[in-house]
Amino acid sequence: MLLKAILFGAIAGIFCGWYFGPAMQSVAWIGELFLNALKMLIVPLIAAAVISGISSLGDIRKLGRVGGLTILYYASTTALAVFIGLVVVNLIQPGHGIDTSTLNIPEEISQRPPTTFADIILNLVHPNIIAAAAETQLLPLIVFCLLFAAALTTVGDRGKPVLAFFDGLNEVMMKLVIWFMALAPVGIFALIAARLGAAGGGEAFADELAAVGLYVITVIIGLTLHFFLLLAILKLLTHRGREYLSSLARALVTSFGTASSSATLPLTMECALEAGVDKRAVRFVLPLGSTVNMDGTALYEAVAVMFIAQAYGYDMGVTQQVIIFITATLAAIGAAGIPQAGLVTMLIVLSAVNLPVEGIGLLLAVDWFLDRIRTTVNVWGDSVGAAVIEKVLPQPIE
Ligand code: ASP
Numbered sequence: 001m002l003l004k005a006i007l008f009g010a011i012a013g014i015f016c017g018w019y020f021g022p023a024m025q026s027v028a029w030i031g032e033l034f035l036n037a038l039k040m041l042i043v044p045l046i047a048a049a050v051i052s053g054i055s056s057l058g059d060i061r062k063l064g065r066v067g068g069l070t071i072l073y074y075a076s077t078t079a080l081a082v083f084i085g086l087v088v089v090n091l092i093q094p095g096h097g098i099d100t101s102t103l104n105i106p107e108e109i110s111q112r113p114p115t116t117f118a119d120i121i122l123n124l125v126h127p128n129i130i131a132a133a134a135e136t137q138l139l140p141l142i143v144f145c146l147l148f149a150a151a152l153t154t155v156g157d158r159g160k161p162v163l164a165f166f167d168g169l170n171e172v173m174m175k176l177v178i179w180f181m182a183l184a185p186v187g188i189f190a191l192i193a194a195r196l197g198a199a200g201g202g203e204a205f206a207d208e209l210a211a212v213g214l215y216v217i218t219v220i221i222g223l224t225l226h227f228f229l230l231l232a233i234l235k236l237l238t239h240r241g242r243e244y245l246s247s248l249a250r251a252l253v254t255s256f257g258t259a260s261s262s263a264t265l266p267l268t269m270e271c272a273l274e275a276g277v278d279k280r281a282v283r284f285v286l287p288l289g290s291t292v293n294m295d296g297t298a299l300y301e302a303v304a305v306m307f308i309a310q311a312y313g314y315d316m317g318v319t320q321q322v323i324i325f326i327t328a329t330l331a332a333i334g335a336a337g338i339p340q341a342g343l344v345t346m347l348i349v350l351s352a353v354n355l356p357v358e359g360i361g362l363l364l365a366v367d368w369f370l371d372r373i374r375t376t377v378n379v380w381g382d383s384v385g386a387a388v389i390e391k392v393l394p395q396p397i398e
Helices: 002-055 060-092 117-122 129-134 138-152 156-181 184-198 201-211 213-237 242-258 261-274 279-292 295-312 318-334 341-352 357-362 364-390
Strands: none
Touching: 002 138, 002 156, 002 184, 002 201, 002 242, 002 261, 002 279, 060 138, 060 213, 060 279, 060 295, 060 318, 060 364, 117 318, 129 138, 138 156, 138 279, 156 261, 184 201, 184 242, 201 213, 201 364, 213 242, 213 295, 213 364, 242 261, 242 364, 261 279, 261 364, 279 364, 295 318, 295 341, 295 357, 295 364, 318 341, 341 357, 341 364, 357 364
């Protein structure tokens, strides 16, 4: 029922944004309210979920094994996504014949300090965990909670009240998620209608799409292939299949509406729990996935960089493409689960293969739209990860 309402909200949002154009920006505040409500949950939810999820695994050795397999699984599927992106972009060659003569470095890019690999590693640890939480920097928060939970498993009985607190907090946060989920149909309607309105409505947006149409098609084909590949992996490694996809559909439509895996995380967790995934996997694998596992972003970065190379007439040989393969995988891991984060970490890939940063100007107009599709694939990738890792969990301790 709620899913139907959410789908209706999304379709109505596309329809109204398309036909009423900029006028729909008047409902933007409703979308923002929904987004703020979801974001409000993230910090306490992540802290409670990661600490209670990890602690309930038992001891540090089990945590090490499950954690290691989770990272391995996420890294492999991200690399697979980049590979698919490279194959598709080499076959379709969307960049040939694109005019690059009038490009300037877009302001939103030139004003940002460049991200390096050292920055990605440094981002794992924040000197002030309260400040990290206040800035919604989720990765250092997760790292802190991981370490906290690991230590908690070593202090025996004296840690039990602490665990009981975070367990209870997690239940309360999930109750709030269920309440807020009821707002999703209206929230998603407003987010989509207002964004399409801001793009000038349907006709203006269609013109922008047409200018780089083949690129958009290439990204969408790649993302669709990866989406179904993940479904195949799910079927192969677990007993789940299409019904899992239907259970997750509410979260997937929300990720399309919000363009943020982090903001969608509360709903993703609730949908996975409703689908019957072990709560230890839900509490640990999904928060981690929403910040580090970005299959859609990785695929998109590889396609986008190759598109820019083709547009500028650079010939990318095997070595260059191997560099793109590695850097796109890492850049996607470094991207935060917020709107258009991938566009910024793509600078790492561009500079690794010495391509002009101005090339990003080619993609800017349509990026908000592709962002929504790749975020949907990101969230689907995280959810499949939770179902797969559930299979390697140790026996429950209670
Ligand atoms: N918006 C994406 C996410 O939140 C990240 C990106 O590709 O820009 O998952």
